[in-house]
Amino acid sequence: MSALPPPPYYAVIFTSQRTPVEAGYADMADRMVALAAEQPGYLGVDSARGEDGLGITVSYWRSAEDIAAWRRHAEHRIARDTGRSDWYAHYTLRVARVERAYAWSREDGPQDPQA
């Protein structure tokens, strides 16, 4: 689970329904996670996909400008194009400013964001 920096920062909420096409998908997904982590302002990512094919990936960024720069990344553009041609039936993307954050763990109880 991604770290919890103190707000404000930004979240990109990507919700998608997959096609049955598997070719290239897992490699692309792994590559995008690795590449995103190298970008300026990247703060973390969480991703889950259920058996019904609905997936949610939330990536966290220091600023809206950092998100815009990642959006312009050439390899990321190619992945998005292939997503539309092959892997996704539909998706939504939302950019949101995180205003409050909170964590809880069985071991440590409630936790405030960490600087």
Add this chain to the structure above:
Amino acid sequence: MSALPPPPYYAVIFTSQRTPVEAGYADMADRMVALAAEQPGYLGVDSARGEDGLGITVSYWRSAEDIAAWRRHAEHRIARDTGRSDWYAHYTLRVARVERAYAWSREDGPQDPQA
């Protein structure tokens, strides 16, 4: 997949790791989805959990006040308490203001938010 209203609105991003405890969990999860949908300001929810036990649920709300009211709902409080005692190993919760939104579908191409 949840509808796409025009921003601004709010997202509650709940990321959780489950314990192996299954008793009561699925019923509670279904009940909270149904109950949330009855609350003022509710706009939709998306949820996914992968085989690794990491789950992401994002619910959407008209305002931060609507989120605060849902947080105070008695049955929701009880579900949260049972979540901490039984079902979750750890979780993070973030409240974020959605500033931009975009959808794409294979049939219809890019779509703007719908009023």
